[in-house]
Amino acid sequence: MILARVVGNVVATQKNDRYEGSRILVVQPIEPDGSDSGSELLALDSVDAGVGDRVIVVREGWSASTSATGRPGAAIDSTIVGVVDTIEC
DSSP: EEEEEEEEEEEOOOOGGGGOEEEEEEEEBBBBOBBBSOOEEEEEEESOOOOTOEEEEOHHHHHHHHHHSSSTTOOOOOOOEOOOOOOOO
């Protein structure tokens, strides 16, 4: 799992039927202190996250596919599975 911040939306005029009704967001991996960590990536949103939200991203095909679409087997690499309210270290 990856801690990340949502930094943008992706507009797709056409996408696979399995992703109908799902949003694709751009997320920036971050450290617990909020600093950037690595390159931005795309993730399917399964929790109604928005720009600026801190989120948990799953980057494993089976979990990402099942969380995003409710069915395994879709070609999804990353899915937002939670919105983070607070971080305590």
